[in-house]
Every structure is written in structure tokens, then in C-alpha cells.
Amino acid sequence: MSNEVSVHGQHGAATAHDVHVHEEHHHHETFITKYVFSQDHKMISKQFLITGIIWAFIGGLMSVLFRLQLGYPDSTFPILEDIFGHWAKGGRISDEFYYALVTMHGTILVFFVLTAGLSGTFANFLIPLQVGARDMASPFLNMLSYWFFFLASIVMFSSLFTQTGPASGGWTIYPPLSALGQASQGSKIGMDLWLTAMSLFVVSTLLGGLNYVSTILNMRTKGMGMTRLPLTIWALFFTAVLGILSFPVLLSGCILLLFDRHMGTSFYLSDIVVNGEVLSNEGGSAILFQHLFWFLGHPEVYIILLPAMGMVSEVLSINSRKPIFGYMAMVGSLFAITILAFLVWAHHMFVTGLNPFLGAFFVLLTLLIAVPSAIKVFNWLTTLWRGDIRFTPGMLFAIGFVSLFISGGLTGIFLGNSTLDIHLHDTMFVVAHFHIVMGVASFFGMFAGIYHWFPKMYGRYLNNLMSYIHFWVTMIGAYLIFWPMHYEGFAGMPRRYYSVSQWESFRHFDGLNQFISFVATVVFMAQILFIFNFFYSIFKGRKVVTQNPWHATTLEWTTPIRPGHGNWVGEIPEVHRWAYDYGKDGQDYISQITPVGEHESKH
Amino acid sequence: MSAYLILTIAVLLFVVIFQIAKASEYVSVLKGEEKAFRQNNRINGFLMIGFLIFGLIGAWWCNKLLYPKTMLWQPAASDHGQKIDTMMWITLAITGAVFFLTQILLFWFAYKYQTSTKRKAFYYPHNNKLEVLWTAVPAISLTVLVSFGLYYWFKITGEAPKDAAIVEITGHQFGWEFRYPGKDGQLGRKNFKMTNAAANNPLGQDWSDNLNLDDIHTNELHLVVNKPVKIIINAQDVIHDVGLSHFRMKMDAVPGTPTTIWFTPVHTTKEMKEITKNPSFVYELSCDQMCGRGHYGMRGIVIVETQEEFNKWMAAQKPQYWAAFPDKAPGAVPAPPVTSDTAKTKTTLVEQTAKPVAQVVKP
Numbered sequence: 001m002s003n004e005v006s007v008h009g010q011h012g013a014a015t016a017h018d019v020h021v022h023e024e025h026h027h028h029e030t031f032i033t034k035y036v037f038s039q040d041h042k043m044i045s046k047q048f049l050i051t052g053i054i055w056a057f058i059g060g061l062m063s064v065l066f067r068l069q070l071g072y073p074d075s076t077f078p079i080l081e082d083i084f085g086h087w088a089k090g091g092r093i094s095d096e097f098y099y100a101l102v103t104m105h106g107t108i109l110v111f112f113v114l115t116a117g118l119s120g121t122f123a124n125f126l127i128p129l130q131v132g133a134r135d136m137a138s139p140f141l142n143m144l145s146y147w148f149f150f151l152a153s154i155v156m157f158s159s160l161f162t163q164t165g166p167a168s169g170g171w172t173i174y175p176p177l178s179a180l181g182q183a184s185q186g187s188k189i190g191m192d193l194w195l196t197a198m199s200l201f202v203v204s205t206l207l208g209g210l211n212y213v214s215t216i217l218n219m220r221t222k223g224m225g226m227t228r229l230p231l232t233i234w235a236l237f238f239t240a241v242l243g244i245l246s247f248p249v250l251l252s253g254c255i256l257l258l259f260d261r262h263m264g265t266s267f268y269l270s271d272i273v274v275n276g277e278v279l280s281n282e283g284g285s286a287i288l289f290q291h292l293f294w295f296l297g298h299p300e301v302y303i304i305l306l307p308a309m310g311m312v313s314e315v316l317s318i319n320s321r322k323p324i325f326g327y328m329a330m331v332g333s334l335f336a337i338t339i340l341a342f343l344v345w346a347h348h349m350f351v352t353g354l355n356p357f358l359g360a361f362f363v364l365l366t367l368l369i370a371v372p373s374a375i376k377v378f379n380w381l382t383t384l385w386r387g388d389i390r391f392t393p394g395m396l397f398a399i400g401f402v403s404l405f406i407s408g409g410l411t412g413i414f415l416g417n418s419t420l421d422i423h424l425h426d427t428m429f430v431v432a433h434f435h436i437v438m439g440v441a442s443f444f445g446m447f448a449g450i451y452h453w454f455p456k457m458y459g460r461y462l463n464n465l466m467s468y469i470h471f472w473v474t475m476i477g478a479y480l481i482f483w484p485m486h487y488e489g490f491a492g493m494p495r496r497y498y499s500v501s502q503w504e505s506f507r508h509f510d511g512l513n514q515f516i517s518f519v520a521t522v523v524f525m526a527q528i529l530f531i532f533n534f535f536y537s538i539f540k541g542r543k544v545v546t547q548n549p550w551h552a553t554t555l556e557w558t559t560p561i562r563p564g565h566g567n568w569v570g571e572i573p574e575v576h577r578w579a580y581d582y583g584k585d586g587q588d589y590i591s592q593i594t595p596v597g598e599h600e601s602k603h
Numbered sequence: 604m605s606a607y608l609i610l611t612i613a614v615l616l617f618v619v620i621f622q623i624a625k626a627s628e629y630v631s632v633l634k635g636e637e638k639a640f641r642q643n644n645r646i647n648g649f650l651m652i653g654f655l656i657f658g659l660i661g662a663w664w665c666n667k668l669l670y671p672k673t674m675l676w677q678p679a680a681s682d683h684g685q686k687i688d689t690m691m692w693i694t695l696a697i698t699g700a701v702f703f704l705t706q707i708l709l710f711w712f713a714y715k716y717q718t719s720t721k722r723k724a725f726y727y728p729h730n731n732k733l734e735v736l737w738t739a740v741p742a743i744s745l746t747v748l749v750s751f752g753l754y755y756w757f758k759i760t761g762e763a764p765k766d767a768a769i770v771e772i773t774g775h776q777f778g779w780e781f782r783y784p785g786k787d788g789q790l791g792r793k794n795f796k797m798t799n800a801a802a803n804n805p806l807g808q809d810w811s812d813n814l815n816l817d818d819i820h821t822n823e824l825h826l827v828v829n830k831p832v833k834i835i836i837n838a839q840d841v842i843h844d845v846g847l848s849h850f851r852m853k854m855d856a857v858p859g860t861p862t863t864i865w866f867t868p869v870h871t872t873k874e875m876k877e878i879t880k881n882p883s884f885v886y887e888l889s890c891d892q893m894c895g896r897g898h899y900g901m902r903g904i905v906i907v908e909t910q911e912e913f914n915k916w917m918a919a920q921k922p923q924y925w926a927a928f929p930d931k932a933p934g935a936v937p938a939p940p941v942t943s944d945t946a947k948t949k950t951t952l953v954e955q956t957a958k959p960v961a962q963v964v965k966p
Binding site for chain 1: 606607613617620621623624625627628631640643644647648650651654658661662665669670672673674675683684686687690691694697698701702705706708709710712713716717718719722723724725726727728729730733734737738740741742745748749751752753755756757759760761775776795796798800801807839840841842844846848849851852853854855857858859860862863883884885887889890891892893894895896897898899900902
């Protein structure tokens with residue numbers, strides 16, 4: 001795309017901007033328009049981030065509660081009865097409550113934190129700033145995207161307070177369990193609220209995603225060719241494409257499930273006798289839902305992971321003071337992962353009775369993902385090699401991300417191979433695998449992003465020492481929690497067990513479960529330290545005094561320290577080079593807006 | 604009380620960390636930002652290499668502690684399980700090598716190339732040869748894994764041998780039931796609409812199908828060692844999963860869609876007691892698919908025995924048909940009026956399905 005086009009395409013926005021800059025001095029923004037119904041992409045991103053942090057706290061706390069049961073199945077904690085009443089009679093979490101906690105922990109962390117909180121935050125924040133735009137293509141839709149997310153949050157949160165409790169059939173809500181109120185307390189009103197919340201969530205994701213794609217394609221500043229984009233933008237671009245193409249499928253799956261629940265249809269139901277009651281449904285397929293769910297569910301994993309990969313690439317390069325190694329290969333592997341993400345969903349279904357011949361293709365395509373993933377890992381390693389590494393908190397989390405991505409990625413090779421999946425499917429091995437690779441790794445990517453761009457967001461720094469403690473406790477804790485969990489999987493211990501005490505084959509892991517629960521609690525405390533650091537530093541952190549504290553090349557650091565709505569005062573700068581000129585020709589870094597010199601070497 | 608004590612300690616710890624963290628910020632201003640930065644960087648560099656070394660030691664130690672608790676060292680109890688174990692070791696070897704190589708490089712580089720006044724970063728944006736190398740090597744090793752994997756996959760999921768025994772497993776909230784085909788070697792037709800536990804037909808057998816008349820309904824799964832068995836899997840209410848970890852087998856039980864697996868048990872329960880040196884060893888059948896509040900208690904017992912032992916056990920079982928129609932059982936007294944049966948409530952369902960045979964004898 002020529003630079004001229006993007007400039008002209010932005011003509012309208014540019015004039016709008018002039019007005020905005022003007023406004024900064026004369027027009028008083030009200031509290032409502034500035035902080036609540038804001039159309040400034042930076043404010044919306046902060047709204048996503050803070051909502052995400054609140055959700056992460058709730059979701060994390062839930063995991064501490066159910067780990068308490070797993071680790072100390074025979075102890076009672078009277079304080080729990082004080083808080084949760086009949087859900088924890090006698091100070092012991094009931095099995096219903098345990099499953100509700102597990103389900104909501106998964107739903108909250110996957111969708112509300114690592115989808116909305118991660119890509120919602122950083123796509124909103126970084127896309128306009130790094131491509132050189134005043135705001136998103138449609139600031140109004142962008143605002144709606146947040147408020148639909150907020151609405152979804154309210155509905156989901158309200159389900160926690162219903163008499164029969166929230167959804168409790170696992171975050172994958174497989175019918176018939178989720179379709180039949182008779183089969184589980186959580187499949188009553190809680191499930192309806194779950195489905196409603198997720199439908200609203202899908203609307204939010206689509207509004208956001210369409211905005212991200214159109215902004216990246218149409219609103220780049222002069223000179224910002226697609227191959228000059230930082231990898232964060234590429235990653236966020238592919239994330240948005242994944243979301244736009246896969247979330248609607250979840251919506252259709254949810255709607256059919258609502259029909260089965262309330263309209264007497266049989267999309268997923270057939271030949272059912274529940275508690276002695278013979279239901280009239282015939283001809284449906286419970287497996288159909290799994291296809292629909294995982295057609296979103298698998299791309300969802302990459303929706304969570306790709307933004308983290310993008311930000312990690314950026315942070316690693318900046319703090320190694322070296323260009324990212326193999327920029328085009330990085331973009332290519334992101335692209336390959338995006339395509340493959342759509343073609344592997346049935347690897348979650350190897351043991352559902354799926355045709356083994358069909359399964360073979362899914363094995364092949366699944367293991368194929370390891371190739372672009374390996375390229376990324378080796379490129380990150382080479383980026384570090386002979387660098388001049390600064391261990392900023394963001395950098396620590398980026399290095400931690402690479403370590404976790406390797407660990408969790410390699411166990412994926414076990415699970416993607418259908419033969420091994422027969423033994424390992426739905427065991428604790430799976431729990432260890434996805435928590436490392438998509439849970440903790442994506443969190444690390446998110447933390448890398450937060451630590452790195454916090455100065456741009458709030459014009460202040462986070463406290464370093466608290467950041468370092470946060471990193472090391474989380475890093476060590478993550479491995480202490482999830483590394484031994486693989487062994488439970490090798491013993492065949494099924495996931496989602498409230499207690500293993502009656503199982504001859506699994507009960508000897510009692511001591512380990514206790515250890516894991518203890519570490520999980522400590523790691524949760526470290527996250528509280530982070531949350532405290534975050535909010536404290538917004539108001540009291542050390543002030544940023546230089547425009548470009550990390551000595552980075554990208555456009556966001558050419559804006560004022562506290563940019564107003566419209567981002568740049570005056571003209572949007574023109575871009576003359578790619579985003580990774582670190583250490584070139586003996587110079588520490590060359591900003592993207594610096595014109596190419598006469599004697600400059602080519603890369 | 605102790606909960607509040609722990610909370611208090613946690614809060615105090617927070618305050619201490621916060622105060623130190625604030626103080627450290629002032630100290631770094633006094634010392635000079637540059638000096639404080641270099642000092643922090645060195646500390647984190649050491650922590651990086653320390654994390655690597657202690658991580659490797661920890662991994663070794665963890666393995667030493669937990670390996671005996673896994674099933675990795677136990678022989679698989681089925682022929683398919685042996686194949687899966689071979690595959691597991693191949694995968695462990697390849698991924699293990701990659702794991703150690705990359706993790707060591709990662710933390711070593713982080714330590715080695717931490718910022719220093721003596722060195723400048725090396726401008727190295729790409730190298731096509733290297734990139735082709737690390738596209739090709741993973742691609743080749745994955746080809747190996749995919750080939751082995753699919754070779755075994757098709758062996759395991761292929762047709763069961765013609766002489767395989769047949770057993771049907773049905774899962775419901777929250778238990779397992781088993782049906783053997785009886786003397787004719789064929790299972791009778793089922794119709795879920797005929798399911799009626801109160802009438803001693805908990806599986807919905809269609810009594811108009813004569814194949815059903817000798818089908819035997821049990822609450823333990825008995826298998827014959829070294830004889831292939833084909834398992835037909837059903838669920839009545841929600842999705843369950845037949846998990847047989849010792850045999851390394853697993854298959855979902857889906858309402859409305861029967862699934863199958865087959866394998867040949869190779870060790871009797873008695874042999875496994877000796878191999879594992881655990882006198883209380885027992886093959887367990889676990890539900891591996893979230894199925895409701897009692898998911899974790901959905902336990903079944905599998906007994907692998909010799910043909911003689913199996914025959915003896917089977918001879919003691921009576922067809923479910925006799926339970927449903929006690930008057931048809933050989934030597935039975937005339938059945939009590941049916942009306943008393945209908946009065947049975949849901950609460951008796953559990954005990955009924957658990958011991959269907961016992962129910963017959965009583966009236």
C-alpha cells in the first residue's frame with residue numbers, strides 16, 4: 001500500500017485530530033466522556049486492562065479456593081462457611097461448588113482475562129500508536145466493544161450469586177451436561193447466564209476485531225508499509241482475524257444450546273435417560289457441539305497466545321539492543337500458525353469416537369504447528385545471542401515467556417499425537433500443558449507488555465523491586481506448580497477430580513497436591529503484590545521524564561510523555577525504516593522516523 | 604483462628620516488602636540511576652543462571668521423587684498400552700533433548716550477554732541458512748513422530764479380531780454398568796425408551812429381542828488375560844469417559860452414539876500385584892470426562908483373570924431377563940404382583956442397579 005494512500009485515507013481523521021488538539025486547551029471533557037464513555041483508544045485500553053485485572057483477581061482467587069480443597073481434602077476452614085454459606089458447609093468446599101469454581105476459573109481466565117484483558121488492552125493501546133494513527137477506524141464502535149464486554153462481565157458475574165450457582169460443567173460446557181438442568185445444579189439458570197454473557201462477549205470481540213483489522217490495513221501513517229510494522233502489530237492483526245472468523249461459530253453453538261435447553265429442540269441431545277427420566281429427544285449429536293466449540297476453542301488458544309508472542313518479540317529485541325532475528329520468518333510463522341489454528345480443532349476430540357482416519361489428518365496438521373513454533377523459539381534465542389541485555393521487568397517476563405513456551409509447547413507434541421493422547425487425554429498432564437503454554441506463558445506476555453508500556457500508559461514507572469519480586473516468585477512458582485503435575489498425568493490421574501482419596505491408583509499424590517496448592521497460594525500473593533504495584537504506581541510511581549525511556553525505535557515513543565486524544569501534537573510523523581534498527585552502524589538505535597542516511601548500510 | 608493469623612502475617616509481609624521497595628527507589632536515585640541499573644542487571648543475570656542450574660537440579664530431584672509414583676515404570680497391562688508406552692519413550696527422548704538444549708541456551712545467553720560496558724550488541728537481522736536449518740530439523744523430527752504415531756494409531760484403532768470377546772459398558776451419573784452377551788455371544792438390542800430401573804431393566808434392553816434373554820448384567824468388569832476384548836461404550840445421561848489408565852486406553856461414552864475400543868489384557872490383577880509390589884493393587888476404571896458433581900467418584904473395578912477363573916465367575920451370574928421377569932427364571936416361584944414394583948422410588952434406583960442380581964433372589 002502506498003504511503004500517499006494512507007495519508008489521504010486519513011484525511012478525515014487528521015482534521016478531526018486538529019480539532020482534538022485544539023480541544024485539549026479549551027474544551028473541558030467531563031468525567032463521563034473522559035473516563036467512562038471515552039472514545040480515546042488509550043482510555044478504552046486502560047478500561048480493558050483494569051477490568052481484566054479485576055477479573056484475573058477473581059479467577060485467580062477461585063483457583064486458590066479449589067486448590068485448597070485438592071491440597072487439603074480432609075481439613076476444614078470455618079472461614080469458608082462464613083463467606084460462602086451452604087456452598088462450603090462445615091468449612092469444606094462442596095463438590096458442586098468445586099466444579100462451579102473450576103468452570104468459572106476457566107471461563108474467566110480464558111475469555112475475560114486473556115482474550116479481552118490481553119488483546120483488548122494491547123490492540124487498543126498499541127495499534128494506533130504503533131501504526132501512526134490518531135485513533136481507531138471507528139472510535140465509537142471501539143467504545144461499544146468495551147461496553148459489550150462490560151455487559152458480558154456483569155451478566156457472568158451475576159451468575160455467581162444465583163441460588164443454584166454458576167455454570168459448573170467445565171469451561172467447555174459440553175452438552176448434554178450443560179443442556180440438562182436435571183443433570184447438574186450448574187446447568188440451571190447459571191448456564192443461561194453463561195450463554196448470554198458469552199454471546200455478549202462475542203459481540204464485543206467482533207466489534208473490536210473489525211476495528212483492529214481496518215485500522216491496521218487503512219490507517220498506517222506515511223511510509224509505514226506492512227513490512228515495516230512492529231511484530232506486535234502483526235500479531236494483533238492475526239489475532240483479530242482469528243477472532244473474527246472463529247467467534248461467530250461459538251455464538252452459533254451457544255444459540256443451538258439455548259434452543260436445546262428451552263425450545264425442545266434436539267441439536268445435541270439423543271437417547272437420554274437422566275435420573276430415571278426418559279427424555280423424548282432423538283437424533284441429535286453431542287459431538288456436534290464439540291466441533292462447534294473447538295472450531296472457536298482452538299483458534300482461541302492462539303488468540304490468547306499471539307499477542308503475547310508479538311509483545312515478547314518486541315520487548316526482547318528492544319532490551320537485547322538488537323533487531324529481532326528473522327523478521328520475515330517471524331511474520332511468516334505467525335501467518336502459518338494463524339492458518340493452522342483453524343485446521344486442528346479435532347485434536348481435542350481424538351477419544352470421542354471420531355473416525356480414526358479423520359483423526360490422522362488432525363495429528364499431521366497439529367504437529368505441523370510445531371514447525372512455525374520452533375522457528376519462533378530459535379529466532380528469539382538468536383535475538384538474545386550477542387546482545388547487550390538489559391533486565392528490565394518487561395524483559396524478564398519476555399525471557400520467562402520463551403522458557404514457558406518451550407516447556408508447554410513440547411508437551412503439546414505428546415497430546416497432539418493421537419496415540420499418546422489416548423493415554424494422556426483429560427489427565428493432569430493436559431492441565432499442566434495448557435496452563436504452562438497458554439495460561440502462564442500468555443500471562444507472562446501480558447506482564448511483559450504491561451511493564452514495558454506502563455510508562456506510556458500512565459507517564460509513570462512501576463516500582464522495580466516489586467516487579468522483580470513479582471517476576472521471580474511467579475516464574476519459580478509456575479514451574480513448581482505445573483512441572484510435577486505432568487507426573488500426575490503420567491500416572492493417568494484424571495483432571496477435574498474433587499478428591500482422589502478413594503482411588504488406589506492416584507491417592508499417593510496427596511502430598512504433591514498439598515505442595516502444589518501451597519505454591520499456588522504463594523504465587524497468588526505475588527500477583528496481589530503486582531496489582532498493588534500497578535494501582536499504587538498509577539498515582540505515586542516515579543514520573544517518566546524522557547520521551548523515550550527504553551530507547552525504542554517505534555512510533556509510540558515519539559508522542560508526548562502523556563499523549564492526549566489524537567496522540568501526536570501536529571503532524572503524524574512519517575516512517576522511513578523498519579522497527580528494528582538497534583545496534584546498526586554502531587548506533588544504539590535509530591527511530592523509525594529518522595530518514596535513511598546516505599552512507600547507511602543495508603540489512 | 605489460624606486463618607486470621609496467616610492473613611495477618613501475609614499483610615505484614617506485604618507492608619515490609621512495600622516499604623523496602625519504596626526505599627530502594629530512593630536509594631537508586633541517591634546512588635545514581637545508571638549505577639543502580641547496572642547493579643540490578645547483574646543480580647538478575649545471576650538469578651537467570653541460578654534459575655537454570657537449580658531448575659535442572661530440581662527437575663532431576665522431582666523425577667527421582669515422582670517417577671516411582673507414575674505408571675511409566677510399570678508395564679502396560681494391554682498390548683495396545685505397550686505400543687503407547689514405546690511411543691511415549693520415543694517422544695520423551697526427542698522432546699527431552701530439545702527441552703534441555705533450548706532452555707540451557709536461553710538462560711545461558713541471558714546470563715552471558717547481559718549488558719556490559721565492554722561489549723556492543725551485534726547487528727544480526729537475519730541469516731537464511733540458519734532459518735532454513737531450524738525449519739528443516741523440526742520438520743524432519745516431527746515427520747518421525749507423526750509416522751510412528753500414526754502407525755500405532757491405526758493399529759490401535761483398527762478392527763477388533765473376529766474372536767474378540769464382547770462387553771458393553773454403560774455410564775450414567777455416577778456409576779458404570781456392564782453387560783456380557785451370554786452364551787450366544789451376541790448382545791441383544793436396546794431401546795432407551797424401555798429403560799426402567801424399577802422394572803429391573805436399567806439398561807433399556809428390548810425384551811422382544813431373543814438375543815437379550817441370556818445377556819448378563821454385572822457391576823464388575825471381568826476380563827480374560829491374553830484374550831482380545833472389544834468394548835462397546837454407551838452413556839445414558841451425559842458424556843462420560845471410560846478411562847483405563849493401566850491399559851493406557853480411553854474412550855468417551857456419548858449418549859446416543861455408541862463407541863468402541865478393543866485391546867488384549869496381558870497381565871492378570873494377581874500378576875500386577877506382584878509387579879507393583881502393592882498387595883492392594885486393583886485395576887480401576889475412571890470417568891475421565893466431566894459429568895457432574897459426582898464425577899470424581901465414578902469408579903469401576905476391572906479384574907483380569909485366567910480363563911478358568913473367568914468361567915467360574917461367569918457361571919455364577921444370572922441373566923438380567925430373570926431379574927426382570929422372575930417368573931421366567933428356572934425354578935422360580937410365581938412372581939409377586941407387578942404393582943408393588945411400580946411403587947419403588949428413585950432412591951432405590953442406586954442400590955438396584957448396583958446389585959441387580961441380589962434383587963431377584965429376595966422376592
